[in-house]
Every structure is written in C-alpha cells, then in structure tokens.
Amino acid sequence: MSDDPRSWLDLAHVDDAVFELRPDYRALLVLADGLRPGPSDDVSEKLLAHAEQQARELLDGGAPEELPHVAAWRDAFRAFGAKPQRTRTSVEALLRRLDTGLPRVDRLTDAYNAVSVSRATPLGGEDADRYRGPLRLVRATGEEEFETTRSGEPAVEHPSPGEVVWRDDAGVTCRRWNWRQCLRTRLTESTTRAIFIIDMLAPMTGADAAATGDALIDALRATSPDLRADVRLLAK
Incomplete structure (x- = not known):
C-alpha cells in the first residue's frame, strides 16, 4: 500500500456494476495501525466468549438464515450466481459454528470475528x-x-465471470464478496497494520455501520491499546 495510509484509503471504491446488483450495499472500511498481533490470549478469549453469548441470544434458537441481514446476504449471493447453501457468507459460516464454539485463531482475527457474530x-x-x-x-x-491453498499447498484459482470480488492491482483479495480471503493478504503474527471491511445490506442502516465500526475499534483497542484508526464509508 501507499506510504500515505489516508490517501490509500481514499482511493478505495465500489464499482457501479456492484451497486447495480445491490444499490443498498455499503462497506465501512477501518484502516487500523499500531496493532499488536500474536496468538489468542485471555483478552481475545473474553471478546469471543461474550460475542458467542450475544449471538446465541440474537438467534434465540433459530437458524442463522432466519436473521434478516443473513437472509439479505443469501439473496445477494444468488444474484451473482453463487449458491448460499454451498458458499456461505463469512458471518453465516461463523454463526453455524456456535454450537461447538467459534474458532480461536489469533488475537486480531478473534477480535473481528467477535464483532462479526455479535452484530x-x-x-x-x-x-x-x-x-x-x-x-x-x-x-x-x-x-x-x-492465491489460495489446495491440499495444503499454494494454488492459484480464478473467480467466475460476474462474481463479486474484492481486489487490488495484483489480483483478487477476497472471493464472492466476503466468502474466502486470499493467502497473500491474510493476517499473520507480524501484521501491525490491517484493513477491516464491514459489509452491510438493508435492513442494516448507516447508523448500524457506524456502530459496528465503533464496536470493531473498541475490540481491536482491547488487544492493541496504541491503536490508530482511519474510517471510510463506501455507499451508492
């Protein structure tokens, strides 16, 4: 990325073809610096445990796809040819793991997963x-x-024509809107600056986006007290 983080963030955009597919789409980008990476610990465990309880209360015994926002994302996936029963949004995949517990990955991933499922x-x-x-x-x-892995080995795949993807100059960074991230840009235990993408459709509102962004910054600051964050909303 650029040596000027704010300028780099200002260049991010959503193509008109995506807004034609879903005019209600908005993305809140949070560029966080001063992060403290590392393995899961007591702080990230507390964030995840609290989020798991919040998510169970939100589901109230129902299935994830019964939540209005999850249902909206299923419709969005169908609109570009993906089958949501086989290719689930990142949040639906997490919510379906509540019964056995969310994965404990690392401090930073745990923090954003906690916000994802609780919201x-x-x-x-x-x-x-x-x-x-x-x-x-x-x-x-x-x-x-x-860039991904297959059978534990590095591999290169190609998205389907018309698929909604996040990308940069080198290639796709996340396939099917928010389904699977690439190997090249994944968070590691040396990551100190990260871009977080919060994807929203109706019935979520601009106020919901702001509140989710605040919750993410709070969660990241719990793991990284010296956090510095820049925020940008992309919407039609």
Whole structure:
C-alpha cells in the first residue's frame, strides 16, 4: 500500500456494476495501525466468549438464515450466481459454528470475528501492507488470479465471470464478496497494520455501520491499546 495510509484509503471504491446488483450495499472500511498481533490470549478469549453469548441470544434458537441481514446476504449471493447453501457468507459460516464454539485463531482475527457474530454482519481483516495498489470491489472478468491453498499447498484459482470480488492491482483479495480471503493478504503474527471491511445490506442502516465500526475499534483497542484508526464509508 501507499506510504500515505489516508490517501490509500481514499482511493478505495465500489464499482457501479456492484451497486447495480445491490444499490443498498455499503462497506465501512477501518484502516487500523499500531496493532499488536500474536496468538489468542485471555483478552481475545473474553471478546469471543461474550460475542458467542450475544449471538446465541440474537438467534434465540433459530437458524442463522432466519436473521434478516443473513437472509439479505443469501439473496445477494444468488444474484451473482453463487449458491448460499454451498458458499456461505463469512458471518453465516461463523454463526453455524456456535454450537461447538467459534474458532480461536489469533488475537486480531478473534477480535473481528467477535464483532462479526455479535452484530450478524460479514467482517473481514487483511494485512494492509501486503496490498498492491488500492482495494476495490468489482464484478470479476474471470481472468483475475486468486492465491489460495489446495491440499495444503499454494494454488492459484480464478473467480467466475460476474462474481463479486474484492481486489487490488495484483489480483483478487477476497472471493464472492466476503466468502474466502486470499493467502497473500491474510493476517499473520507480524501484521501491525490491517484493513477491516464491514459489509452491510438493508435492513442494516448507516447508523448500524457506524456502530459496528465503533464496536470493531473498541475490540481491536482491547488487544492493541496504541491503536490508530482511519474510517471510510463506501455507499451508492
């Protein structure tokens, strides 16, 4: 990314073709610096345990797809040809793991997963210093490269034509809107600057986006007291 984080954030955009698909879409970007990476610990465990309880109360014994925001995301996936029963949004995949407990990954991932499930909102985090050029949300041509793993080995895949993807100058950073992140920009235990993407559709509002952003910053600050954050809302 650029040596000027704010300028880099200002260059992020959503392509008109995505807004044509879902005019109600909005993304809140949180660029966080001064992060303290590391393995899961007591702080991230407390965040996740509290979020698990909040999510169980939100579901109230129902299935994740019965939540209005999760249902909206299923519709959005169908609109570009994805089958939500096979390709679930990141938040639905997490909510379906509540019975056995959310995964404990690392301090930073645990923090944003906690906010995601407690707010029933797709939320992803990636190492901003591994980006090449600005991030943007587009409908894929099918020629873009997506770095992933297959059978434990590095592999390159290509999105389907028309698929909604986040990308930079080097390729796809997240397939199917918020389904799977690439290998290149994933958070690691050396990440100190990250971009977090909060994806929202109606019935979520601009106020909901702001509140979720505040909750994310609070959770990250619990793990990283020296956190500095820049925020930008992308909407039609």
